[in-house]
Each structure stands twice: as structure tokens, then as C-alpha cells.
Amino acid sequence: MSKSKRSIRRTILVELLRHLKSQYDFELTADAVRELIYSNAGIDALLSFRSDSRLDDLRGALLRLESDTFGICIACKQSIARTHMDDDVTRRVCPSCESEFNHRRVETVVLASSSRE
Numbered sequence: 001m002s003k004s005k006r007s008i009r010r011t012i013l014v015e016l017l018r019h020l021k022s023q024y025d026f027e028l029t030a031d032a033v034r035e036l037i038y039s040n041a042g043i044d045a046l047l048s049f050r051s052d053s054r055l056d057d058l059r060g061a062l063l064r065l066e067s068d069t070f071g072i073c074i075a076c077k078q079s080i081a082r083t084h085m086d087d088d089v090t091r092r093v094c095p096s097c098e099s100e101f102n103h104r105r106v107e108t109v110v111l112a113s114s115s116r117e
């Protein structure tokens with residue numbers, strides 16, 4: 001694993017642990033944390049603990065990191081600026097696709113509701 005990949009992985013894990021702590025008052029021992037840094041099996045075990053969308057998002061970020069698609073927009077396949085990834089490590093869409101997507105979603109909702117009449 002490259003150094004930058006490892007540091008991103010650590011960032012995601014820190015976020016994950018912070019989430020567990022704030023949502024469930026669940027804290028891991030230092031040994032458990034060390035294990036998580038190197039093993040996905042540990043993460044799977046941890047995530048079967050509870051399921052919520054934020055945990056799923058963070059898990060998804062770890063998987064994308066492994067498949068080298070972390071930080072790549074799923075819509076336009078361009079890299080998402082590092083500053084945006086720093087703001088939210090679970091981001092999957094670049095800001096321009098996101099605004100496009102939201103725009104289209106609004107249109108879809110409008111169309112769906114007008115077709116029901």
C-alpha cells in the first residue's frame with residue numbers, strides 16, 4: 001500500500017471511529033484500532049456491529065481506496081479535488097456532476113408529480 005493510500009485509509013478510519021463514538025458511544029482498544037488499519041476483516045466485523053448509512057458510506061470509501069477508484073467521480077470519471085475529498089472522504093461525485101445531478105433529480109421529481117395528475 002502506498003504511503004498516501006495508507007494516510008487516506010487512516011483518515012477514513014478516524015472518521016469511522018469518531019462516528020461510532022458519537023453515535024453509539026462505542027470505543028475501540030488501541031489493539032483493535034491497529035488491527036483495523038491493516039485488515040478489512042476487522043472492518044467487516046466492526047460494521048456488522050451496527051448498520052447505518054454513514055457506516056456504509058465510510059466502508060464504501062475504504063473499498064474504493066482499495067480498487068483505486070477513491071477520489072474519482074463516478075459520473076464523469078475525473079478526479080475530485082483533494083480539498084473536496086478532505087471535506088468529506090465519502091464523496092463519490094465531483095461538485096459539478098453533483099449540481100448537475102441535483103438539478104436533474106429536481107426535474108425528475110417535477111416530471112413524476114406532473115405525470116400523476
Ligand SMILES: [Zn+2]
Binds near residue numbers: 074075077078093097
Ligand atoms: Zn464528475
